[in-house]
Amino acid sequence: MIAKVTRGADVGNLLRYLYGPGKRNEHADPHIVAGYRHPAALEPARRADGKRDLRPLAEVLRSPLETMKRSRPAEPVWQCSLRTAPTDRPLTDEEWADVAEELMHQTGIAPRDDPEACRWIAVRHADDHIHVVATLARDDGRRPNITRDYLKARKACQTVERRYGLCPTAPADRTAAPRPSRAELERAQRAGLQEPPRVALRRHVAAAAAASDSEEAFFAGLREGGLAVRLRFSVRTPGEVTGYAVAMPEYTNSEGEPIFFSGGKLAADLTLPKLRHKWTDSEVRRPVARSRRWATGSSTDHEVRVAAYQEAARVAGTAAWQMRAFHDPGVRADLAAAAADVLHVTADITGNRELAKAADAYDRAAREPFGRPPPGTPYGSALRAAARALAITNVCWGDRREQKRDLTVDLLFLIANIADLIESVAEHRLAQQRLAQADAARRAAGRLHGVRRTEPRQATSAPLEGERAMARLVAESFPVPLVDGLRSTGTRAARPSERPSHRKGAPRR
Structure with missing residues (x-):
């Protein structure tokens, strides 16, 4: 169950919408299922024309504002939409009434056994959701304490999920990034954008x-x-x-x-x-280590790029092993956060759309609850240094088509080790009972495996002899074996006597 909290100034307009035909979804049989009094006493009567007379109910909800001991709030109307998952069974009116009462109690707007609490109602006009409306003025003239009301609403949703066996949802731990609003989605659609800015x-x-x-x-x-x-x-x-x-x-x-x-x-x-x-972490700010192949003054741009890919793949493979071998929560948290840096940089420098989607999916799994930064460790710093090295070499890459042709094998090794690292992060989040973060990591790993399966087919020819030798040496030095993983992608190392065959008209190196 999810809850969406909004604020407003006029309860009359809100009631007219709730009892009206609706704008996006049709409102079928709107009626009150719960409130500060019995629902039958609060239900608006029908006029001679068949429409509801909403003025008495609006006046009853507004009246506590006139007796407030302090200044009236600018937006005194509190509204919360509660919706079940598509796979959940329909709740009865009595069950929805209990859900609304639990929400009012958890948020502190109308605690149980408090006769001076705020006035509120819960309107149902569909099988899968209700709207809870409250006036932020108690009958004793005081304001209710609604600090962190959206977090309290999330807690109420989890309580009723367990009570009625509904689809469980994640806690409000602020690991998810803010979603685009409906206005942003519609504006992006009108502008012809692929995604909201x-x-x-x-x-x-x-x-x-x-x-x-x-x-x-x-x-x-x-x-x-x-x-x-x-x-x-x-x-x-x-x-x-x-x-x-x-x-x-x-x-x-x-x-x-x-x-x-x-x-x-x-x-x-x-x-x-x-x-x-x-x-400012001293470990993070240390200079990027340069391999022996980088140090030579005669190194070409291609050799530098290969070295950067090899180093990033090696560090990612080591980090995957460290995630499983080390049980220090601080080390694991830093490795999970640093993995996002490597994935974002790889997606950015390659321009691969699927890698970008994998990075977006993984972001939630990388964060600690409430945005707390993890403690810096040498293990996470090594990942971040590898990410910066990849970004630095991107300055002189030029055409990405040439980069893709020359570095397909290296990219596969890097993606394979990042996927292994993210799968280990998923295991860690699952052990922590952070189901939403574990699911985010699994989805990201699935996208990375999809990229590995499709990337070799985009290559125009088989690897050159030098590239095959380089890939073989890199695979032997990896702490996590990747030969089986690459074999599953459909790549095949040609024998020395074989030469790559080309169809007529096919591009050659």
Whole structure:
């Protein structure tokens, strides 16, 4: 069961909507199933024309506002929509009444056995949901305490799920990113966009944060990516940056101005203070280790790219083993968070749409409850350093088609080890009883396996002899065997005597 809390100023307009025909879904037989008094005493009477007379009910709900001892709130109408899952059985009116009473009790708006509580009603006009309406004014003239009401509503939903055997939902732990509103979805659809800008901005900001080791590099990366950046400065300390917001220049409001989203509106771990916590970690800020192949002055761009892929794949494979071998919750939390950095950077530099969707799906599994940053560890720092190395080599890559042709085998190794790491994160979240995060990790791993199955078919020819030798050496050095995983993708190492065959007209290297 899910709950959506909104606030308003006029209870009369809300009642007319609840008892009206509806805008998106038809309202069938709207009636009160529960309230601060018996539902029969609150049900609006029908007029001679068959319509409901809603004025008496609206006046009864408004009346406590006139006797408030303090100033009247600007939005005194509290409304919560409660909806069951499509797979749940239909609840009876008596069961919905119990659900509404539990919600009022958990939120503190109308606790049980409190005769001076706020006035409220619950209207049902469909099988799968009800609307609970309350006036935020107690009969004794005081205001109710509705602090963190949406979190309390989530707790009430979980209580009734267990009581009636409904489909269980995740707790309100703030690991999920804010979803686009209906207005954003409709505006994006009218503009012909593939996805709402909030989703695309979250992905771009996460990739820029993973590729940066300082605040200056982060903002520079956002601007180089074509985003508009607006900084927020402290009112107490002039010149001190306390936050930021980003926007797509082409996504504007009715006045032609870009619509900005702050980091906190994108995800709990993308606020500037939490990004600073990651960047200021001494382990994270250490220089990116360069392999022996990087150190040679004669290394070509291709050799640098291969080395970066090999290093990232090796570190990801080691991290997957560490997730299963180490039982320190701090180490596991840091590895889970750092895995998101590697996945976001890989999706960004390859431009692969499926990798981007996998990164979006995995984001929830990577976060700690309520956006708390995990403690920094050398194990997570190694993953983040590998992600930054991949991003640095992207500067000189140029055409992604050439990159894809030359680095298909290396990309497969990297994706395979990231998938193994994410599967180990799913096992960890499941052991923690964080079912929503475990499901997010499993979905991300499934998308990565899908990319591995399709990527070899997009290659235009078999690997060259040098690439095969390189892949064989890398596979032998991996802490997690990947030969079986690559064999399942359909790739086959050609024998030395074999030469790749081409159909007439097919592209060649």
